[in-house]
Every structure is written in structure tokens, then in C-alpha cells.
Amino acid sequence: MLRYQTQKLAYLYFVGALVLFLAQVLFGLIIGLVYVLPNFLSVVLPFNIARMIHINALLVWLLLGFFGATYYLIPEEVERDIHSPLIAKLQFWLFFGAAAVAVVGYLFRIHEGREFLEQPIYVKIAIAVAVLMFLYNVSMTVLHGRKTAVASVLLLGLWGAGVFFFFAFYEPANLVLDKIYWWWVVHIWVEGVWELIMAAILAYLLIKVTGVDREVIEKWLYVIVALALFSGLLGTGHHYYWIGTPGYWRWIGSIFGALEILPFFAMVVWAFYLLYQGGRRHENKAAVLWSIGCPLMAFFGAGVWGFMHTLSPINYYTHGTQVTAAHGHLAFFGAYAMVNFAIITYAMPSLRGLMPFNQVLNMWSFWLMTSGMAFMTFTLTFAGVVQTHMQRVVGGYSYMDVQDQIAVFFWMRLGAGVVFAVGAALFVYAVLGPAREQLLARGVQPEPEPQPQPAE
Ligand code: HEM
Ligand code: HEM
Numbered sequence: 001m002l003r004y005q006t007q008k009l010a011y012l013y014f015v016g017a018l019v020l021f022l023a024q025v026l027f028g029l030i031i032g033l034v035y036v037l038p039n040f041l042s043v044v045l046p047f048n049i050a051r052m053i054h055i056n057a058l059l060v061w062l063l064l065g066f067f068g069a070t071y072y073l074i075p076e077e078v079e080r081d082i083h084s085p086l087i088a089k090l091q092f093w094l095f096f097g098a099a100a101v102a103v104v105g106y107l108f109r110i111h112e113g114r115e116f117l118e119q120p121i122y123v124k125i126a127i128a129v130a131v132l133m134f135l136y137n138v139s140m141t142v143l144h145g146r147k148t149a150v151a152s153v154l155l156l157g158l159w160g161a162g163v164f165f166f167f168a169f170y171e172p173a174n175l176v177l178d179k180i181y182w183w184w185v186v187h188i189w190v191e192g193v194w195e196l197i198m199a200a201i202l203a204y205l206l207i208k209v210t211g212v213d214r215e216v217i218e219k220w221l222y223v224i225v226a227l228a229l230f231s232g233l234l235g236t237g238h239h240y241y242w243i244g245t246p247g248y249w250r251w252i253g254s255i256f257g258a259l260e261i262l263p264f265f266a267m268v269v270w271a272f273y274l275l276y277q278g279g280r281r282h283e284n285k286a287a288v289l290w291s292i293g294c295p296l297m298a299f300f301g302a303g304v305w306g307f308m309h310t311l312s313p314i315n316y317y318t319h320g321t322q323v324t325a326a327h328g329h330l331a332f333f334g335a336y337a338m339v340n341f342a343i344i345t346y347a348m349p350s351l352r353g354l355m356p357f358n359q360v361l362n363m364w365s366f367w368l369m370t371s372g373m374a375f376m377t378f379t380l381t382f383a384g385v386v387q388t389h390m391q392r393v394v395g396g397y398s399y400m401d402v403q404d405q406i407a408v409f410f411w412m413r414l415g416a417g418v419v420f421a422v423g424a425a426l427f428v429y430a431v432l433g434p435a436r437e438q439l440l441a442r443g444v445q446p447e448p449e450p451q452p453q454p455a456e
């Protein structure tokens, strides 16, 4: 069922991504538990270490998913096999191995200081080499193939992610400069170049599942790319309010931060418009659900929850509170976890040589994860509003006293996390487990055996 043999490379990447996704969720549950039972595992696995593994596993599995998605869709887009399957496999093991070394190191307290970029220098170098191998391999494939907007935008996003990663190596001694460039990785990734990757993967999926003309879909893609880059680059300013930069950043950050809603809004309209335009209903209903759910949840998590605290007069009060955590969770999940689940759900049947399967289970996992994450976002938002009010607006309450007051929300977050974890396990089972309903899902009966033709 695969048109190009090298698309099969995606399988390794998707399995690797899902393994780390489960690890991420497990460590999320652990730190969620520590929030309410502070002494849980405090000697063997302190909160800061488990938190580091939670967010590092997140980044690594999302990247593995993007790599897998690229190896899956590029051959079809450019009508050519991947330049070097060998490089692709080496790159996987280098990247996965580096992540494993980092995690083991964290358990032994070997790490650096900057959030999300805690990997020791040699792990960062291994990651950079793996990324360069990947970029070389994909660029060689695209250069010699058919040029499509999807492939070009994807490549631009991937190169952007690679280029901005290099700022992870730059650690000026001056703390203000250090923060400025730290955001060039953290912010410009998720609110700039990763948006291009997301939009390109969605474009590919929408072309496949709606059957609308590629030309129409690609025109929107260009608009989204323009909006993302126009708002996202200067939008970095919404992290420069209180770190010691000049006051004009409060204007730039507020204005361009607010504009950052636009690409996410455009992606929702795009997906729903195409779904209604395309008369055809794709047989992989779960993939359609994820492809539509992704832009919608990303719009809420990134767009709405981002806008909530992007204006500097508001951020003055909410900065670094649970409001930030609420936004971080829904945005990462809606945009980048969901786009990965969409492409994995779409690609897995053909990677495994089966008809679309376990549709019902997969859709259950969609609803469990999405509602678990939505509930988690609400509890953290409530926690954040009360925290902001007591600590910063009314003031006078110490940080830890406030944490005591909002403990009930942290219990509810843990509950939401358990529901989410059930959904996560179900997803992995649905895409990698036994494929029971492969034919029944569509109500399709197996082809009847050919009958011998009577002689004339
Ligand atoms: C999918 C896209 C996005 C993701 C994954 C994301 C993720 C995050 C994360 C993880 C943080 C916390 C960083 C930290 O301090 O450790 C954060 C902070 C922030 N985000 Fe986003 N974000 C996204 C889009 C947006 C958008 C579109 C806006 C504005 C409309 C926005 C506004 C903000 C602001 C203002 C902060 C700083 C919060 C503070 O001062 O504590 N984000 N984001
Ligand atoms: C079982 C479900 C989960 C639980 C219980 C959980 C819990 C937590 C906790 C307790 C923190 C630390 C917050 C702090 O430092 O105060 C955290 C941070 C974070 N988690 Fe999760 N998490 C879960 C799932 C996820 C998922 C699915 C994603 C993304 C797809 C995610 C993304 C993040 C991010 C980006 C941060 C850093 C946020 C920030 O700095 O504001 N988590 N999580």
C-alpha cells in the first residue's frame, strides 16, 4: 500500500516517538503527584529532575514525530524515494541514543541549567549532528524531486528548527542576553518555525482526507506561513517584558503577541472550510478527527490561552504562574502532540500494510486525551487566577501559603492527568496493537474468492 518503499522509515520514528510519549506522560503523573504529596520520591527522584524528564521527553518525541512525518510524506510529495535510508536509520539511533543518555544522566543529576535545554553539551552536539544528517537527507530528496508547496514549507520549517537550535549553544554570561537568546530557541520554535511544520503536515493530511484541490489548500498554506512568521518573530517580545530589556519591548511584545492568534485562527477556518468543501469522506475517520481537532485545540491552547497573558499589563501579574502552565499544556498538546497523532493515525495502516483499523479505540483515545487535557487546562487556569490574585493583585500572601490555598486544583489536575494517561495508553494500543477491526471498520467485506469461469 505504500507508494515508495522508503516511506517505511517513518515506522521506526513513530514507534520511538510513542515510547517517549508514554514516558513523558508517566513523568507528568509523577510530578503531578509531587504537587499534592510533596515528599513522594523526593530523595530518589526530586521534582526538578522528574520535571526535566517530562519536558525533555516531550520535545524529543515531538521531533521524532516530525522526522517520521517527513520521511512518510516527502516521498509522496516529491515523487521520489528518500535520498539515503541508511542515513535515516543512523540518524534515528543517534538521536534516540542521545535522548536516552540525557535521561540517564538526569537521573544521576548530570544536567545544565536552562529550562528545556538542560542536556549536557555532548548530548546537544549529538542532537545537532543528527539534525544535520536529517536536513541533508531530506534536502537532497526534495532538490531532486517534484516541487510542491507542502514540501517547501515543511523543509523551510525544518531548516528553521535546525538553525535556531544553534542558539542553544550560545550561553552569554550576561543574564539578560542569556534569556534573550534562550527564547530564540524556545519561543521561535513553537511560535515560528514549528508552526510551518505543523501547517505543512496538516496541508498534506487535508489534501488526503478532504480530496479538495491541492491548489486551493496550498494558497491557504502560504497565507498561514506569512501570518506565522510576521507575528511570531517579533512576538518573541512578549518574553522580554521583565528580563532587563528596553521598555519598547512591552509595545512590540503586546502588539505582535496579540497578532500571533491569526495563524492559529486561519488554520481552524482552513481545516473546517476544507472539510465542508470536500464532499469525500475519507475511510480513516480517526485521522480526519485528529486533523480537525488539532487546529481547533491549537487555536484554544496557543491562540486564546496565549492571548490571555500576552499583553504586558496583564503579563505583569500572571508571569510565571499556573496561568503559564495551563497555556503551555494546552498549546503543546493541541498544536504539536495532536498533529503528530493525526499523521501517525493516518500513516500507520499503510506502514503496517493493513486497512484503517481500531478506529473506534483511536477515536476514544482522542476524546479521553482531549477532554483530559481541556480539564487540566481549566483547573490550572483557576489555580493561576487565584494565585495571581492572592500573590500579586491583592498581595501579601507568600508563595507557599498561596500554593496551599489552591491545592484542590492540583488534585483535580492529577485526576485529569489520570484520564489523559488512559487515553494515551489507548492511543498507543490502537495504532500499534493487534488490528482487529481492520475490515469491519468500514463495513467492508473481504473480497470474494474468484470463481472459476465456466468454459464457454
Ligand atoms: C503552539 C504554540 C505555543 C506553544 C507550544 C506555547 C508554549 C508555551 C510555554 C511552554 C510557555 C512557558 C515557557 C516557560 O516560561 O517555561 C509559554 C509562555 C508564553 N506564551 Fe506560549 N506557546 C504557544 C503559543 C503562544 C501564542 C500564540 C501566544 C500569544 C498569543 C503565547 C503567549 C505566551 C506568553 C505571553 C508566555 C509567557 C508567560 C509568562 O510570562 O509566564 N504563546 N508558551
Ligand atoms: C498526565 C498528564 C500530565 C501531567 C499530570 C502533567 C503535569 C505537569 C507538571 C506538574 C508540570 C510542572 C509544572 C511546574 O513546574 O509547576 C508540567 C510541566 C509541563 N508539562 Fe505536563 N503534565 C502532563 C502531560 C503533559 C502533556 C501531554 C504535555 C504536552 C503535550 C505537557 C507539557 C508540559 C509542559 C510544556 C510543561 C512546562 C510548562 C511550563 O513551564 O509552564 N504535559 N506538567
Ligand SMILES: [Fe+2]
Pocket (backbone or CB within 6 Å): 187, 191, 235, 236, 238, 239
Ligand atoms: Fe512565546
